[in-house]
Amino acid sequence: xQQVKQSPQSLIVQKGGISIINCAYENTAFDYFPxxxxxxxxxxxxxxxxxxxxxxxxxxxxxxxxxKSAKQFSLHIMDSQPGDSATYFCAARVLNTGTASKLxxxxxxxxxxxx
Amino acid sequence: xAGVTQFPSHSVIEKGQTVTLRCDPISGHDNLYWYRRVMxxxxxxxxxxxxxxxxxxxxxxxxxxxxxxxGGTYSTLKxxxxxxxxxxxxxxxSSQEYSYNEQFFGPGTRLTVL
Numbered sequence: 001x002q003q004v005k006q007s008p009q010s011l012i013v014q015k016g017g018i019s020i021i022n023c024a025y026e027n028t029a030f031d032y033f034p035x036x037x038x039x040x041x042x043x044x045x046x047x048x049x050x051x052x053x054x055x056x057x058x059x060x061x062x063x064x065x066x067x068k069s070a071k072q073f074s075l076h077i078m079d080s081q082p083g084d085s086a087t088y089f090c091a092a093r094v095l096n097t098g099t100a101s102k103l104x105x106x107x108x109x110x111x112x113x114x115x
Numbered sequence: 116x117a118g119v120t121q122f123p124s125h126s127v128i129e130k131g132q133t134v135t136l137r138c139d140p141i142s143g144h145d146n147l148y149w150y151r152r153v154m155x156x157x158x159x160x161x162x163x164x165x166x167x168x169x170x171x172x173x174x175x176x177x178x179x180x181x182x183x184x185x186g187g188t189y190s191t192l193k194x195x196x197x198x199x200x201x202x203x204x205x206x207x208x209s210s211q212e213y214s215y216n217e218q219f220f221g222p223g224t225r226l227t228v229l
Contacts, residue, residue, distance in 0.1 A: 002157065009155075032215075043160070043206055043220030051191060052177040100210055101201070102171060103218060104157040 003027050006106025007092050013113050019077040021109045023090035026071070030092035034103070035064065035075050038087045047088070048075070051095075078115045087111070116139070119221035121207050127227045133195040136224045139160045140189070146170075147190050148210075148218060149182060153203040161205075164190060174215030 007024045013019045017052045025033075030050055036044035050064040050073065057064045063076040076085055090106040128134050147160040161180070162172040166187035168180045175182070179198070185191040194201050204225050208218040217221045 003155070006157075036220075041222060043208075043222045046217050046222065095215060100163070100165070100170075100213065100216065101173070102148065102160040102163055103150075103158075104160065105150075107155070107157045108152075 002038065002107075003104050004092050004106045006088060008109060009107065010110045011112070013077075013080045013111065015080065015113055015115050017080050017113075018080060019075075019084070019111055019113070020086055021041040021075045021090070021111075022072065023068075023074065023106050024072045025104075027092070027094075027103075027104075028071070030104070031095045032065065032095040033064070033073050034091050034093070036091060038108075039052045044089055054079075078109075080111075080114045082115060085111055085113050087110060091093050106107050117160075119209050119219050120174070121208055121221040121224050124222065125225045125227075126199075127229065128197055128200055129229050133157060135195065136191045136192045136194075136198055136205050136225060136226070138192070138209075138221060139167075140207070141219055143211070144209035144219075145187070145212055146210040146218075147184060148208040149192055150206040150208065150220075151203050152206065152223075158206065161192075168225075169212045184220030197226075199228050202226055202228045 034049035037047040038044040061078045066073045091103045147164040153222045160174040163170045163186040170197045204223040210216040210218045
C-alpha cells in the first residue's frame with residue numbers, strides 16, 4: 001500500500017509558467033514533508049520542506065502548500081525555467097521520534113519546462 | 116566536502132549471479148540508508164544503519180539481500196542470487212545524528228538483471 005500518492009506522473013510547462021505537483025498521504029504520524037529534486041545521473045537533493053504546523057512555506061520561486069485536514073501538500077514552482085526540468089519527489093517522514101528515520105516517497109513527477 | 120559516493124554506477128548481471136553495491140557516506144555521518152527505485156515507481160526504503168548497527172531493516176525484500184556496515188563507515192549491499200525483479204536504481208543516503216538532519220543522497224547504482 002502506497003503511503004504517499006503523487007500526481008501527475010509527468011508535466012510539461014512553458015517557460016514562465018507555474019508548475020504544480022500534488023501529493024497526498026495516509027499516515028497521520030508523518031510530521032515532516034520534504035520535496036526532492038533529481039537531475040539525470042544524480043541522486044535526489046532536498047529542495048524545500050515543511051512541518052505541519054504551517055500551511056505554506058516559500059523559498060524563492062518554490063512554495064509548499066500544506067493542508068493538514070485533507071492530508072495533502074503540493075509544490076508550486078513559479079516562473080518555471082528550463083533549468084527546473086527534473087524529476088520531483090514528495091516525501092514524508094516521522095520526525096518526532098528523536099532518532100533519525102526513513103523517508104517515504106511518492107512516485108515522482110517528471111517536469112519538463114519548454115522554451 | 117565530498118558527498119555520498121556509490122560504486123558501481125551501473126551493473127548488468129544475469130539472473131542467478133551475485134552483485135555487491137558499495138556506499139561511502141559523508142564523513143562523520145552515523146546514519147546510512149539504502150533505498151531502491153524500481154522503474155516508474157516510488158523510491159522505497161530498504162534499511163537504515165546507525166553506525167554499524169541495523170536500526171531498521173523493515174524494507175528489505177527478502178533474504179537474498181544482505182547489507183553490512185563494518186566499522187560504521189562504508190556499507191555494502193549484496194544481492195545473491197539476483198532475480199529479474201531486483202532491477203532498479205539503488206540509492207544510498209547518509210545523515211548526521213538527529214532526526215531533523217537532512218539525508219544526503221548518492222547518485223545511485225543502476226542494477227539491471229537479465
